[in-house]
Amino acid sequence: xxxxxxxxxxxxxxxxxxxxxxxxxxxxxxxxxxxxxxxxxxxxxxxxxxxxxxxxxxxxxxxxxxxxxxxxxxxxxxxxxxxxxxxxxxxxxxxxxxxxxxxxxxxxxxxxxxxxxxxxxxxxxxxxxxxxxxxxxxxxxxxxxxxxxxxxxxxxxxxxxxxxxxxxxxxxxxxxxxxxxxxxxxxxxxxxxxxxxxxxxxxxxxxxxxxxxxxxxxxxxxxxxxxxxxxxxxxxxxxxxxxxxxxxxxxxxxxxxxxxxxxxxxxxxxxxxxxxxxxxxxxxxxxxxxxxxxxxxxxxxxxxxxxxxxxxxxxxx
Numbered sequence: 001x002x003x004x005x006x007x008x009x010x011x012x013x014x015x016x017x018x019x020x021x022x023x024x025x026x027x028x029x030x031x032x033x034x035x036x037x038x039x040x041x042x043x044x045x046x047x048x049x050x051x052x053x054x055x056x057x058x059x060x061x062x063x064x065x066x067x068x069x070x071x072x073x074x075x076x077x078x079x080x081x082x083x084x085x086x087x088x089x090x091x092x093x094x095x096x097x098x099x100x101x102x103x104x105x106x107x108x109x110x111x112x113x114x115x116x117x118x119x120x121x122x123x124x125x126x127x128x129x130x131x132x133x134x135x136x137x138x139x140x141x142x143x144x145x146x147x148x149x150x151x152x153x154x155x156x157x158x159x160x161x162x163x164x165x166x167x168x169x170x171x172x173x174x175x176x177x178x179x180x181x182x183x184x185x186x187x188x189x190x191x192x193x194x195x196x197x198x199x200x201x202x203x204x205x206x207x208x209x210x211x212x213x214x215x216x217x218x219x220x221x222x223x224x225x226x227x228x229x230x231x232x233x234x235x236x237x238x239x240x241x242x243x244x245x246x247x248x249x250x251x252x253x254x255x256x257x258x259x260x261x262x263x264x265x266x267x268x269x270x271x272x273x274x275x276x277x278x279x280x281x282x283x284x285x286x287x288x289x290x291x292x293x294x295x296x297x298x299x300x301x302x303x304x305x306x307x308x309x310x311x312x313x314x315x316x317x
Contacts, residue, residue, distance in 0.1 A: 015056030043304025081211030119198025
């Protein structure tokens, strides 16, 4: 059986959903959140779906870079692409273990595996000329300017909280390990892939791949993955149960079922914020325009119900 013949869902969970507060950010706290999320992913598997899980890693990469900065006088620093790989392995391990345990408790005989995934970006992507994605720790202006001069970083003041490094956020072009992901899906293995949007790599003139200091949007990479593997459903986990118009205002309106045309109109009217709901809706529209059947945007605890049609926002192709 090929991937196109299966009821197949890509489920994108956010890196921030694994850290619910600054006071509960330990590895143990994050694992508890993974366990809870995996209970709801298992609900979807129990409904007969083959599943690929993707995840964010922004806070986790930030912690690695902060530890690296603090320890640089004693041990080597960690490059950004390696930090991305580290988090793919660590978060993938947590998801593998938690989901495997949950499936075993339910009597579902399925294996779970993580693919450390590289995602090709164009070295000519316009974002490399205008980095905009904040990463890592906060600095004083003086320290940030010093790092800018010594390391060639781009730095900006971030919302009154201090100065931070910014890196490019290029568009994903190709999933390097796609054949491995497809093989695992065809074998019935729950697969964790494109963690954090994938490790961004460019192809050099000699054909070799090389990691770059950049961040690929997790939802865009997940949407691309969902399209190329022939997924029927693309499920995006976020902090709210439903997408809203006029979010946080007295006339807030929750959305249930909407069309691609509705979604595009709402985006054009400015209802969704950049860096929040906008990239999720953009990724949803992209998936549906490439042949996907349905996108569901909801909170982790509503995953199972939303796939049954009992919650969340559904965008239909």
